[in-house]
Each structure stands twice: as structure tokens, then as C-alpha cells.
Amino acid sequence: xxxxxxxxxxxAHAENAGNGTAGGSQGRHAxxxxxxxxxxxxxxxxxxxxxxxxxxxxxxxxxxVGYLDSAGRGTALHDRSHGxxxxxxxxxxxxxxxxxxMMPDISYGWRxxxxxTSGLKMGDLPVDVMWRYLDxxxxxxxxxxxxxxxxxxxSGDYTRLGRAExxxxxxxxxxRLALTEQSTYTxxxxxxxxxxxxxxxxxxxxxxxxxxxxSYGTTAGFRGLAHPGMSGQSGFSLEYGVNQxxxxxxxxxxxWANGAVVRGHDAQGRYxxxxxxxxxxxxxxxxxxxxxxxxxxxxxxxxxxxxGHNTAQVISPQVAFNSIF
Numbered sequence: 488x489x490x491x492x493x494x495x496x497x498x499a500h501a502e503n504a505g506n507g508t509a510g511g512s513q514g515r516h517a518x519x520x521x522x523x524x525x526x527x528x529x530x531x532x533x534x535x536x537x538x539x540x541x542x543x544x545x546x547x548x549x550x551x552v553g554y555l556d557s558a559g560r561g562t563a564l565h566d567r568s569h570g571x572x573x574x575x576x577x578x579x580x581x582x583x584x585x586x587x588x589m590m591p592d593i594s595y596g597w598r599x600x601x602x603x604t605s606g607l608k609m610g611d612l613p614v615d616v617m618w619r620y621l622d623x624x625x626x627x628x629x630x631x632x633x634x635x636x637x638x639x640x641x642s643g644d645y646t647r648l649g650r651a652e653x654x655x656x657x658x659x660x661x662x663r664l665a666l667t668e669q670s671t672y673t674x675x676x677x678x679x680x681x682x683x684x685x686x687x688x689x690x691x692x693x694x695x696x697x698x699x700x701x702s703y704g705t706t707a708g709f710r711g712l713a714h715p716g717m718s719g720q721s722g723f724s725l726e727y728g729v730n731q732x733x734x735x736x737x738x739x740x741x742x743w744a745n746g747a748v749v750r751g752h753d754a755q756g757r758y759x760x761x762x763x764x765x766x767x768x769x770x771x772x773x774x775x776x777x778x779x780x781x782x783x784x785x786x787x788x789x790x791x792x793x794x795g796h797n798t799a800q801v802i803s804p805q806v807a808f809n810s811i812f
Contacts, residue, residue, distance in 0.1 A: 520731050521671070521679035521681075521728045521731060521734075522731055522732060522734075522778035522780070522781050522784060523681060523726055523728075523734055523776060523778065523784070524734070524776045524777075524778055524784040524785065524786040524807070524809035525726075525736075525776075525786070525809065526683070526724040526725075526726055526736040526737070526738050526772065526774060526776075526786075527736065527738055527772040527774045527786065527788050527790060527805055527807075528722060528724065528738035528740050528770065528772045528790065529667075529683040529685060529722065529723075529724035529738055530635075530665055530667050530683075530685050530687070531633075531667065531669070531683075532617060532619045532631055532632075532633025532635075532667045532669060533580065533584055533585055533586040533617040533618055533619040533633050533635075534578065534579075534580035534586045535580075535583060535584075535619070536580060536583055537580055537581065537582050537583050538580060539579070539580045539811060539812070540577075540578070540579050540580075540811070540812045541576065541577075541578040541579075541809075541810065541811050541812075542575070542576070542577060542578075542810050542812070543575065543576040543578075543807055543808065543809045543810065544573060544574070544575040544576075544807065544808055545572075545573065545574040545575065545576075545805055545806070545807040546571070546572075546573055546805070546806050546807070547571065547572050547573075547574065547803050547804070547805045548569075548570070548571050548803065548804050548805075549568075549569060549570045549571075549572075549801050549802075549803045550569060550801065550802045550803070550804075551564050551567045551568060551569070551799045551800065551801050552564070552800050552801070552802055553799070553800040554798070554799050554800065555768070555792075555794070555795045555796055555797070555798050555799075555800060556796065556797070557764065557796050557797055558796065559794060559795065559796045561800065564799060564800075567598060567599055568596060568597075568598045568652070568799075569596065569597050569598070569599075570594055570595065570596035570597070571594065571595050571596075572592055572593065572594035572595070573592070573593045573594075574590065574591075574592045574593075575590070575591055575592075576588060576590050577589050577590070577591075584618060584619045584620070584622075585616065585617065585618050585619075586616075586617045587614070587615070587616055587617070588614070588615050588617065588635075589612060589613065589614045589615075590612070590613050591609060591610075591612055592609065592610040593607050593608065593609050593610075594607070594608050594610065594655060595607055595608065596608075596652050596655075597652065598652060602650055602652060603652060604650070604652045604653050604655075605649055605650065605652075605653050608643065608644060608653060608655040609642055609643060609655070610642070610643040610655045610656055611639045611640060611641055611642055611643045611655075611656045611657055611661070612639065612640045612642045613637060613638070613639040613640075613663060614637050614638060614639075614640065615635045615636065615637030615663060616635060616636060616637060617633055617634070617635035618633060618634055618635070619631055619632070619633040620632060620633065620634060623669070623670060623671075625670070625671060625672075628670070629670075630668045630669060630670035630682075631668070631669045631670065632666070632667070632668055633666070633667045633669075634664075634665070634666050634667075635663075635664070635665050635667075636662075636663065636664050636665075637662075637663045638660055638661065638662060638663065638692070639657075639660070639661040639663060639689075640660060641656055641657060641658050641659055641660060641695070642656065643655040643656020643657070643702075644656055644702075645657060645658035645695060645697070645701055645702040645703075646658060646695065646696065646697045646698050646699070646701045646702070647698050647699050647700070647701075648699070648700040648701060648702075649700075650700070651700055651704075654700075654701060654702030654703075655702070656702060657691065657695060657702065657715050658695025658696070658697065658701075658702070658713065659691040659692065659693045659694065659695050659714070659715060660691070660692045660693050661689055661690065661691050661692065661715070662689065662690050662691075662692050663687070663688075663689050664687065664688045664689075665685060665686065665687040665688070666685065666686050666687075667683065667684070667685045668682075668683065668684040668685070669681065669682070669683050670682050674727075678727060678728050678729070679726075679727075679728035680725065680726070680727050680728070681724075681725070681726040681728075682723065682724070682725060683723060683724045684722075684723045685720075685721065685722060685723075686719065686720070686721040687719050687720045687721070688717070688718075688719040689717065689718045689719060690717045691714055691715045691717075694712045694713065694714045695712065695713045695714070695715075696711075696712060697709065697710075697711060697712065697713050697749070697751070698710050701713070703747055703749050704749075705749065705751075706753070706754070707754060708753060708754020708755075709751055709752070709753050709754065709759070710751050710752055711749060711750050711751010711752060711759065712749070712750055712751060713747055713748070713749045713750075714747060714748045714749075715747045716744055716745025716746050716747055716748070716763065716765070717744070717745050718742070718743060718744035718745065719742075719743055719744075720740055720741065720742045720743070721740065721741050722738060722739055722740030722741060722770075723738075723739060724736065724737065724738040724739075725737050726776070732777055732778055732779060733775070733776070733777055734775070734776035734777075734778075735773075735774075735775060735776075736772075736773070736774040736775070736776055736786070736788065737771070737772065737773050737774070738770070738771065738772040738774075738790075739769075739770070739771055739772075740769070740770045740772070741767070741768070741769055741770075742767060742768050742770065742795075743765070743766070743767040744765065744766050744767070745763075745765050746762050746763025746764045746765050746766070747762075747763045748760075748761070748762050748763070749761045749762075749763075764797045765797065766795070766796060766797040766798045767795050767796055767797075767798065768792045768794065768795030768796075768798045769792065769793055769794040769795055770790055770791065770792050770793070771790070771791055771793060772788055772789065772790040772791070773788055773789065774786050774787060774788025774789075774805075775787055775788060778809075781811075782810060782811045782812070783808075783809065783810050783811075784808075784809045785806065785807065785808050785809065786805075786806070786807050786809065787804075787805070787806045787807075788804075788805060789802060789803060789804045789805065790802070790803045790805065791803075
């Protein structure tokens with residue numbers, strides 16, 4: 488699973504697609520029989536067998552419950568932006584160690600007393616190439632290590648919006664980089680414990696030309712440029728196998744984002760040079776996984792922001808179906 492990290496836009500979700508023995512996990516023909524879907528937030532590495540296709544759709548509801556100010560103090564949030572989204576991972580293995588993935592996201596949002604989006608909205612489209620450069624060797628406690636790099640394409644609405652709620656994109660091509668670790672251990676009683684550790688980084692490669700109402704908080708009559716700040720995430724996840732089919736999962740992650748820079752002229756012709764505040768949060772994501780075969784399973788859980796600064800406190804129930812072909 489993989490989360491996107493372009494504040495102030497809400498994160499996308501994580502992805503997993505069963506990684507096989509070389510990836511530090513079980514595969515379709517692995518000797519170890521524990522089945523996983525993957526946790527809610529952690530990114531997985533490259534698939535472990537050439538020609539495998541993974542498909543994983545998510546359904547998510549976002550419920551804001553408050554706001555964390557610059558000092559991390561919680562305050563009431565009166566202008567709440569609710570949303571539902573469908574995020575789907577498509578992943579294909581070109582070789583036994585290199586995979587490609589893309590993650591389209593379609594959402595619908597609303598704010599109480601302010602209206603809704605004008606319809607279903609597609610966000611920016613991430614496309615990544617993933618390479619597992621070190622295979623796991625559980626007997627020597629060597630984990631699987633992967634790197635991925637890609638670009639998020641500016642497919643989401645971001646400028647000349649009919650309403651602020653329609654702003655779901657950045658308007659920029661954004662470079663994406665991540666490093667991931669995955670390893671599996673057998674605990675007493677033949678229970679599996681899978682560990683993932685990751686770090687990600689995003690940086691905009693271009694600027695967005697914006698006019699009128701935009702994703703960057705500008706209003707009618709504004710003309711100028713916007714550049715999103717750098718952002719990223721780090722974290723770890725644990726997945727404990729109760730038995731072959733049932734797994735308890737937990738993620739702990741830290742998000743950070745620099746504020747966007749917006750320059751231009753407002754409706755009165757006055758020059759504006761605005762820099763958004765940096766933000767950060769701590770997120771926890773407990774979940775339950777159930778797999779009825781090595782190839783198919785579901786996961787249900789919730790992500791919750793419990794600490795941070797300059798960010799909304801959001802609780803997001805999620806459910807996903809994991810499949811490998």
C-alpha cells in the first residue's frame with residue numbers, strides 16, 4: 488500500500504500485492520502458508536514473479552474531528568470537509584524484481600454549509616517503477632529491500648474552479664521516491680510476524696499556472712503561479728498472523744509537508760507573495776485482514792491522526808479487496 492503525501496491535499500492510500508519468499512513474505516508457491524493482504528498504510532516492494540498482476544480497490548470515508556494548530560493544540564473545526572473516495576492500485580511485474588504500478592483516485596467531497604464537489608473528481612495520477620534490489624533470506628535475517636521512483640501526473644482539477652471543493656489536484660508533475668524494507672519472522676506457536684519499514688519523498692518538478700478559484704486557496708480574479716512544497720512520510724507496520732487466514736495489522740507513520748508558495752496578482756491588481764505553513768502529523772492505522780486463499784483477501788480498518796501541527800485531525804474508515812493474478 489502506498490500513501491501520497493502532497494499537503495494540503497488528503498493522502499491517498501497504501502497498497503500491497505503479496506510479495507513472495509524473495510520479498511520477505513509468502514508467495515503463491517511459497518513453503519510458508521501465512522496469507523496477507525498488506526496493512527493499510529505501508530508500501531510494498533516489487534512483486535516477486537514475472538507476469539503477475541495485482542489489483543486492489545479501496546473505499547474510504549474521511550471524517551474530520553478537529554484541527555491541530557501550530558503548537559499541536561487541538562481546536563474545534565467548524566468548516567469540516569468530508570469526503571468519500573475510491574482508490575485502486577494496478578500493479579504488474581515486468582521481471583522477477585521489477586514492477587510498475589499506477590494508482591488512480593476518484594473522490595467526492597462536501598463541506599457542511601458550503602456545498603459539494605460538482606461531481607466525481609479524479610485526482611493526480613501516480614505512476615511508479617519499483618525495483619527489489621535485495622532478496623530476503625529469513626535464515627540469515629536479511630530483509631527484502633526495494634526502491635521505487637515515479638511521477639504523479641497533474642490529472643486532477645486545480646484551477647478556474649467553479650467552487651473550492653473541486654480542487655483535488657496540484658497542477659504540477661511531481662517526482663516520487665520511496666525506500667521500503669520487508670521481513671517476516673516466525674514466533675512461538677507458528678505465528679508469523681511481518682515487519683515493514685519505509686520512507687518516501689515527493690518534490691514538484693514544475694509550477695502550476697493558476698487563475699481564479701484554485702486548489703491553493705486563491706479567489707476570483709487571481710492570476711499567478713503556485714509551487715507545492717516538498718513532502719514525505721516515514722513509518723513502520725506490523726502484521727501478526729493469528730492463523731493462516733486472519734491477520735491483525737497496525738501502522739504507525741509520520742507525515743510532513745512544506746507549505747506551498749503562491750505568487751501573482753489579485754483581482755485588484757495587487758501583487759501577492761504567499762507561503763503556506765509547514766505541517767506534519769502522526770498517524771496510527773489498526774486493521775484486520777482476512778484472506779480465503781493466497782491470491783484473494785480483504786482488509787478493513789481505520790486511519791487516525793492523533794498528533795501534529797497545522798493539520799486537520801481526520802479519522803478515515805477504509806476497506807479494500809486484494810487480488811493477485
